[in-house]
Amino acid sequence: MTAAAERHLVEAVFDRVEDVRAVVEAALESGVAASQLEVRSPAPLEEDELPLPKPKSRVLLFALAGAVLGGLTAFGLAAGTALAYPLPTGGMSIVAGPPVGVVTYEGTALGLILMTVLRVLWEGGLLPGRAIRGGRGRPSDFDRHVADGRLLLRVHGLTESGAEEVRQLCGPHAVALD
Amino acid sequence: MTTESQRSAAVLDGELLGRLDRRRPGLLVGALASGALALVFFSCWGYQIANGIGVTGLNRPVFWGFYIINFVFWIGISHAGTLISAILRVTNAEWRRPVTRSAEAITLFALAIGGLFPLIHLGRVAIFYYMIPYPNSRMLWPNFRSPLVWDIAAITTYIIGSALYLFLPLIPDAAVMRDRAAAGLKKRFYALLALGWRGTAQQWHSLEWGIRILAVAIIPVAVSVHTIVSWDFAMTRTPGWKSTIFGPYFVVGAIFSGIAVLMIALALLRRGLGLGRFLTDRVFNNLGLLFVTMSLVWGYFTFAEHLTVWYSGDLSEKLVHHVLLHGDFAAPFWTMVVVNLVIPVAVLSFPRGRRPLPTALVGCGVLVGMWLERFLIVVPSLSTPRLAYSIGDYMPSWVELGIMIGAVGVFACLYFTFTRWLPIVSVWEMREGWRHGARGEGEATSGAAPTSATAAAPVPGGGAA
Numbered sequence: 001m002t003a004a005a006e007r008h009l010v011e012a013v014f015d016r017v018e019d020v021r022a023v024v025e026a027a028l029e030s031g032v033a034a035s036q037l038e039v040r041s042p043a044p045l046e047e048d049e050l051p052l053p054k055p056k057s058r059v060l061l062f063a064l065a066g067a068v069l070g071g072l073t074a075f076g077l078a079a080g081t082a083l084a085y086p087l088p089t090g091g092m093s094i095v096a097g098p099p100v101g102v103v104t105y106e107g108t109a110l111g112l113i114l115m116t117v118l119r120v121l122w123e124g125g126l127l128p129g130r131a132i133r134g135g136r137g138r139p140s141d142f143d144r145h146v147a148d149g150r151l152l153l154r155v156h157g158l159t160e161s162g163a164e165e166v167r168q169l170c171g172p173h174a175v176a177l178d
Numbered sequence: 179m180t181t182e183s184q185r186s187a188a189v190l191d192g193e194l195l196g197r198l199d200r201r202r203p204g205l206l207v208g209a210l211a212s213g214a215l216a217l218v219f220f221s222c223w224g225y226q227i228a229n230g231i232g233v234t235g236l237n238r239p240v241f242w243g244f245y246i247i248n249f250v251f252w253i254g255i256s257h258a259g260t261l262i263s264a265i266l267r268v269t270n271a272e273w274r275r276p277v278t279r280s281a282e283a284i285t286l287f288a289l290a291i292g293g294l295f296p297l298i299h300l301g302r303v304a305i306f307y308y309m310i311p312y313p314n315s316r317m318l319w320p321n322f323r324s325p326l327v328w329d330i331a332a333i334t335t336y337i338i339g340s341a342l343y344l345f346l347p348l349i350p351d352a353a354v355m356r357d358r359a360a361a362g363l364k365k366r367f368y369a370l371l372a373l374g375w376r377g378t379a380q381q382w383h384s385l386e387w388g389i390r391i392l393a394v395a396i397i398p399v400a401v402s403v404h405t406i407v408s409w410d411f412a413m414t415r416t417p418g419w420k421s422t423i424f425g426p427y428f429v430v431g432a433i434f435s436g437i438a439v440l441m442i443a444l445a446l447l448r449r450g451l452g453l454g455r456f457l458t459d460r461v462f463n464n465l466g467l468l469f470v471t472m473s474l475v476w477g478y479f480t481f482a483e484h485l486t487v488w489y490s491g492d493l494s495e496k497l498v499h500h501v502l503l504h505g506d507f508a509a510p511f512w513t514m515v516v517v518n519l520v521i522p523v524a525v526l527s528f529p530r531g532r533r534p535l536p537t538a539l540v541g542c543g544v545l546v547g548m549w550l551e552r553f554l555i556v557v558p559s560l561s562t563p564r565l566a567y568s569i570g571d572y573m574p575s576w577v578e579l580g581i582m583i584g585a586v587g588v589f590a591c592l593y594f595t596f597t598r599w600l601p602i603v604s605v606w607e608m609r610e611g612w613r614h615g616a617r618g619e620g621e622a623t624s625g626a627a628p629t630s631a632t633a634a635a636p637v638p639g640g641g642a643a
């Protein structure tokens with residue numbers, strides 16, 4: 001099968017999650033891979049609502065890495081600058097624990113926050129030039145149906161006959177594509 | 179998603195987003211009035227920059243005055259949003275949904291204004307860059323031992339965190355706005371904010387993780403910010419400032435004044451934008467309970483602070499204490515106690531007092547009281563002589579007064595602008611809340627879901643129905 005033959009896309013709009021679920025189950029049974037299915041919703045869906053693999057996220061991991069990075073940077077800044085140009089401290093330590101601790105604390109929080117947001121944007125394909133994971137198609141297309149509170153099912157990478165089969169599964173919910 | 183909830187979503191679009199399409203004369207008048215005040219702010223600041231810090235009433239020994247008072251006051255107000263929103267998110271309080279965004283916006287704008295006051299206080303504002311951590315020509319870095327540099331670190335972290343905490347949940351709503359808008363500048367603006375959001379499972383999953391982590395992370399940051407602001411005072415040996423409980427005392431006061439602003443803002447939004455369906459009596463009742471609790475906690479801290487000073491018998495401390503309770507500053511002190519403790523407890527202890535109008539009025543009083551609290555921390559300690567020649571008095575100049583009043587205008591202007599262009603109630607979170615209610619997961623979101631009859635009606639403002 002050539003790549004061109006697999007470019008068929010079917011879209012369907014639903015009002016109810018139950019209807020999406022029925023079509024998704026039927027599509028999976030007919031041999032469509034889960035990776036070919038994409039559901040867009042106006043609000044987050046619960047994990048058990050659709051028989052699709054749960055999306056994976058490494059936001060927490062990156063947040064922790066950001067915290068470590070931010071903390072180390074802030075520590076280096078506060079302690080390193082004190083050592084770089086030691087000021088007269090009247091016998092007190094050059095690198096004082098509490099001030100360095102305060103700055104390190106804030107740096108840790110800042111690193112965590114920045115890395116969390118960057119990772120969320122990265123995973124969601126929201127950074128400029130980043131392809132959206134798990135789906136293809138029009139990059140700026142949120143779809144008016146979803147904005148209006150409906151659910152959009154997209155099945156991509158289908159053969160011509162496969163697309164026809166999915167269209168039949170969707171019934172009246174299938175929408176004509178431009 | 180049931181048909182009913184889908185209809186509810188359509189009505190949501192109409193009520194929350196449709197109103198953005200309509201012109202509201204009240205909003206315009208408010209924006210113009212606040213814009214005029216903002217002009218006063220920048221004019222006075224410009225005058226001070228041109229003529230020097232001598233145009234203020236600051237003097238030796240009262241070298242901290244209205245600017246530092248307002249710095250502490252506005253940073254305190256900023257605790258309204260992010261902290262309250264984060265706590266409600268972490269505890270999964272369903273009634274938070276209509277409240278969080280307006281609270282988070284308060285935080286961001288109050289922080290931006292609060293952060294300006296130290297710059298105004300500098301006089302020569304251009305030398306602000308001395309505080310940025312990079313070495314000068316003698317390879318000397320900013321001194322991180324100074325609590326003022328801790329302030330920079332804490333406030334920078336908080337303002338970035340608060341901005342991102344407001345922005346992240348705004349992305350899906352910006353996408354809805356983008357797809358509703360006709361082609362043009364408006365659409366491009368929303369498209370810029372939406373970053374290409376499409377509502378895929380992966381995007382929702384990552385977004386929820388992000389919001390959850392930020393909500394947890396922002397709470398200790400918010401606490402640290404006002405603690406560090408308190409240390410600007412508590413790290414000195416000045417009578418009235420040297421206190422071990424200043425950190426928590428400031429944090430409590432900050433949350434208290436933050437809730438006061440939130441109550442006022444929510445009452446105005448409910449009345450001015452007709453958001454009664456979302457900002458229900460229940461929301462005001464719950465926030466009112468939180469408000470009265472914070473009033474009592476504030477009263478407890480105030481009592482503890484003054485009791486220990488009085489009991490210690492330290493002469494210099496007692497001098498400051500005396501002018502506060504019985505001397506020149508007794509009138510503002512007892513006014514503060516009445517508006518911060520007596521009135522809130524008397525009004526908010528009863529369910530009738532926890533309605534929009536009473537809570538907003540109590541909030542106005544608390545704002546006055548909390549400003550007086552900051553004034554009573556800063557000025558009496560500096561103006562009470564400890565040395566024979568160190569006698570000073572403080573009277574703010576018209577420039578300081580203009581900047582103080584103008585700051586309210588800048589805040590209101592920013593808030594009006596935000597409300598005009600973006601949904602002040604999170605649309606997707608309301609949808610999610612109604613879905614949870616429909617699925618029987620926990621309590622239903624505050625704000626009654628539209629009835630079928632309401633849902634079937636045409637949505638005002640060209641909504642999605």
